[in-house]
Amino acid sequence: MSHIILDIENVKKTFGGIIALNGINMSVESGKMTMLIGPNGSGKTTLINVISGFYKPDEGRILLESKDITGQSLSKVSKQGLVRTFQIPAPFQKLSVMENLLIAGGGNPGESFLKAPFKRAWRKQEAEIYERAWKVLELINLKLPDQFASNLSGGQLKLLEVGRVLMTGARIVILDEPASGLNPTLAHQVFEHLDDIKKKSGLTFLVVEHRLDITLQYVDYVYALAQGAVVSQGSVAEVMNDPKVIEGYLGVSCA
Numbered sequence: 001m002s003h004i005i006l007d008i009e010n011v012k013k014t015f016g017g018i019i020a021l022n023g024i025n026m027s028v029e030s031g032k033m034t035m036l037i038g039p040n041g042s043g044k045t046t047l048i049n050v051i052s053g054f055y056k057p058d059e060g061r062i063l064l065e066s067k068d069i070t071g072q073s074l075s076k077v078s079k080q081g082l083v084r085t086f087q088i089p090a091p092f093q094k095l096s097v098m099e100n101l102l103i104a105g106g107g108n109p110g111e112s113f114l115k116a117p118f119k120r121a122w123r124k125q126e127a128e129i130y131e132r133a134w135k136v137l138e139l140i141n142l143k144l145p146d147q148f149a150s151n152l153s154g155g156q157l158k159l160l161e162v163g164r165v166l167m168t169g170a171r172i173v174i175l176d177e178p179a180s181g182l183n184p185t186l187a188h189q190v191f192e193h194l195d196d197i198k199k200k201s202g203l204t205f206l207v208v209e210h211r212l213d214i215t216l217q218y219v220d221y222v223y224a225l226a227q228g229a230v231v232s233q234g235s236v237a238e239v240m241n242d243p244k245v246i247e248g249y250l251g252v253s254c255a
């Protein structure tokens with residue numbers, strides 16, 4: 001059964017005189033894809049920076065599985081299962097897909113000698129990471145373990161990035177514009193895969209995306225921001241038909 005995995009309570013963030021977030025309240029349901037939309041400068045990136053520990057909020061609380069993580073560092077937050085894609089460095093171009101996954105999972109075979117006295121335990125851990133990598137490969141449907149990352153297409157690289165996040169044991173993944181730079185066909189493919197991963201693994205996604213046309217069919221719940229505040233929330237249909245959203249996006253007054 002799904003439950004609220006992430007709670008954002010009255011979060012405020014200012015930069016000098018600019019109010020970037022003006023009291024945001026949001027709940028993210030586990031196992032769902034929640035989407036954050038809003039015009040340029042509405043606060044989307046600031047909000048995910050605050051959630052992931054990149055910025056400290058001026059006010060408010062962030063709760064992960066009911067645990068207060070407000071103000072914790074990026075690395076501390078990611079160790080607790082909330083990972084933002086850019087925290088994982090871009091894939092190593094000269095390594096294979098499998099090697100990229102193993103490194104993201106902490107299984108760097110080159111470190112083995114350091115653990116020589118504990119070799120047996122280390123081997124067991126390596127085997128587990130290897131097994132996990134195969135499962136992740138299947139989940140992201142990128143069955144090219146030996147392919148060099150440099151030979152992958154733009155869409156395949158995005159999937160490898162998600163695979164690397166899955167290797168860290170993340171439970172909630174924040175994606176900032178996963179479809180950017182992809183043509184509509186590839187962007188649909190990436191979202192179809194994300195949808196599939198979500199359904200098979202129960203992973204929670206929080207996605208910031210500009211390209212509503214492409215993403216909305218994969219999204220379970222939408223929050224629309226404008227000027228640092230939530231102006232609309234609900235199902236895709238509810239938000240897209242909300243006059244405040246139409247106004248915010250198109251600059252057309254529906255009042």
Ligand SMILES: Nc1ncnc2c1ncn2[C@@H]1O[C@H](COP(=O)(O)OP(=O)(O)OP(=O)(O)O)[C@@H](O)[C@H]1O
Nearest residue numbers: 015018019020038039040041042043044045046047
């Ligand atoms: N580091 C910063 N220093 C000063 N002002 C900032 C900083 N980061 C964001 N802002 C300001 O905060 C407001 C929200 O910006 P933010 O980048 O969060 O918007 P966004 O919704 O992500 O926009 P976009 O769609 O263009 O990516 C803007 O007015 C922006 O200029």
Ligand SMILES: [Mg+2]
Nearest residue numbers: 041044045046
């Ligand atoms: Mg942004």
